[in-house]
Amino acid sequence: MEWFSADGYWLSRLIFQRALAVVYLVAFLSAALQFRALIGERGMLPAPELLRRTPWKAAPGLFRLHYSDRFFAAVAWSGCAVSAALVAGLDGALPLWGGMLLWALPWALYLSIVQVGQVWYGFGWESLLLEAGFLAVFLGAGDTAPPILVLWLLRWLLFRLEFGAGLIKVRGDACWRRLTCLDFHHETQPMPGPLSWFFHHLPKPVHRAEAAANHVTQLAVPFLLFTPQPVASAAAAAMVATQLWLVLSGNFAWLNWLTVTLALSVIDWTPLAGPPPSLTAPPLWYEAVVVAVTLLVLARSYRPVRNLLSRRQTMNRSYDPLHLVNTYGAFGSISRTxxxxxxxxxxxxxxxxxxxxxxxxxxxxxxxxxxxxxxxxxxxxxxxxxxxxxxxxxxxxxxxxxxxxxxxxxxxxxxxxxxxxxxxxxxxxxxxxxxxxxxxxxxxxxxxxxxxxxxxxxxxxxxxxxxxxxxxxxxx
Structure with missing residues (x-):
């Protein structure tokens, strides 16, 4: 099926996969270095107690089979090792099925961690990493042409992420509609960065421009992701620029970097990279798997879409224990002090x-x-x-x-x-x-x-x- 492959996006896939592997590496490193005090056997919220009082189906994962601090450490450091291998491009040196299994490993390992993480892992970027990581399993690698369906699913994820964040703002705090939220946000955000003091003291007209640009990028630009090139690339580039501005203004873990990673998968790099290398046609079994996954994601999208359209929109919610298709949003209200x-x-x-x-x-x-x-x-x-x-x-x-x-x-x-x-x-x-x-x-x-x-x-x-x-x- 010629429609199945998107040869011109081979470099987009490569950039996305390497960047995603770096995010995975940071996430596993964070888990390995912090878990004992937070959810360890003698932690503040011990994971074994959670496992004893919750059913398997509520939090499936490796730790249902066994939990000990040593085993958790092995899982986290194994995730670091696999992520490093993916950064180095090991998936491209394996056969198609081998590369898919290699990408499935960090997803399964990190899912297991999130399932026992409790409030410490209740952030939207945990689900975002798992959803992006799940789709990465089916992107292929090496000399297999990228499947257009998975590339469109990545755009669908980016759309829900940005549009959901935009809607929660205009539906929430009135200061977003008055363009005054950034008079406070740089000072009151969860984790200010080294430039936050300077951002806070920017002139108020600049703060108004920041808020207005945020609305444009999150409420209008996401629809352009589904338009032909080069418009889709321009839309993704605008999102990258906005996210880098946020990186400069504060610390939001890997949320901004993962959003940038998703946007990079949309950009057509052909003018810079030249013609694609020789790519092989995907096998029939792979096409069948990708089509099945696409149908699964579309079916699972019903509740997130309903949430987007609801006046009582919630943010950062998962609708299944595997975090396959989620709803996102941030800063629906802004603290004044x-x-x-x-x-x-x-x-x-x-x-x-x-x-x-x-x-x-x-x-x-x-x-x-x-x-x-x-x-x-x-x-x-x-x-x-x-x-x-x-x-x-x-x-x-x-x-x-x-x-x-x-x-x-x-x-x-x-x-x-x-x-x-x-x-x-x-x-x-x-x-x-x-x-x-x-x-x-x-x-x-x-x-x-x-x-x-x-x-x-x-x-x-x-x-x-x-x-x-x-x-x-x-x-x-």
Whole structure:
């Protein structure tokens, strides 16, 4: 079937696959380095407890067969190894079926991780990676021509991602309709980056232009993905430019980079790459598999499309345990003020206001007023992100913040590795507390006078002091 192959997109496929493999590598590395404190056997939300209280069909994966911290580490590091092999192009050196199995491996491994990740893996880019990774299995590699159906499915995913994000904004916070959301967003976003202070202090007309450009890119441009070339390439390039602007303005894990990866698959690189190499016709079994997968994705798209059309649109939701076809969206509402949970400890025997309280430092989230927000993305600091949600509402932290404090009181090494600064290197504190502060970016004059990127004021108590048990309590 000549219609099945899209020879001219061989380089688009190659670029997409290599970029996706890099995102996979970052995701598995993030899992390998953080899981013990978060979902390990002695973590804040232990995965074994989740597996005991949920049925198999609710969270299928490898850990249904066995869970231990060693096994999780083996899964995560194996994912890193397979991702590195895909970055190096091993899939192109294998027969078609072998390349497909190689691409299926990181998808199955990461799906298993997400299934036990609980709130730590409740972000939209987890499902986005799994959906893109599932489609990548059927793209082929090497000298097999790219299937046009899977390329169209990638455009369909990119359309839902961008259009869903645009709709949730105009349906949600009125500031998006007034073009004023970016007066606040650069300051109040979950994880500011090193340029966020400068973006926040751009003139207000620039903020209006940012918001308007966002609406155009997310509400109008996605429809152009389904037009002939070169219009589709131009639409994808506009999305790439918008995503790179977001990369400069903040840290959003691999969301922006994965969106760029999807957009790169749309661009026709033929004018730069020249004629395609000699490609072989796909075998009949492969055509049948791709057609079946296409029909499956189209059938599964019913509920995400219904959600897009609904006035009660939800964002970042999966409709099946395999995360095959999902709905996406971001920042349907914008915080006007930035609240931060500050965690402190003291070695004093009595926890009172005059005690010597010392502040724990986090790797990414604001804390030290003199520290310029760091560049973190595409790496994902899961604890830091959840601390931002906790500041919005204690309900987001109800299940894990108590265990987090307990581990600080024990001086748990895995938990301390998630932090940027431990003020108690010799022995854990006797008491730990948490307080909420209002953070705001300083102005240029304040920065010059104080050297501080942030100013903060106390708002309220988040967690009353909790204590490490004394010797008699431990013996009991």
């Amino acid at each position: 930035r609240l931060e949970v500050v965690v402190e400890g003291t070695a004093d025997p009595v926890a009172h206001e005059g005690a010597d309280w010392k502040e724990y430092g986090f790797r990414g989230k604001p804390g030290d007023l003199r520290r310029l927000p760091p560049l973190i993305a595409p790496y994902h600091l899961r604890l830091d992100w959840m601390m931002w949600f906790a500041a919005l509402s204690p309900a987001y932290a109800r299940a894990w913040f108590g265990p987090f404090a307990e581990r600080l009181l024990r001086g748990d090494r895995d938990t301390l590795r998630l932090l940027g600064h431990n003020p108690f290197p010799e022995a854990p504190p006797r008491h730990v507390r948490a307080r909420v502060f209002h953070y705001r970016f300083t102005g240029p004059r304040e920065l010059r006078a104080t050297g501080q990127w942030w100013h903060r004021t106390y708002v309220r108590e988040f967690m009353r002091p909790v204590s490490r048990p004394g010797p008699q309590e431990r013996e009991g």
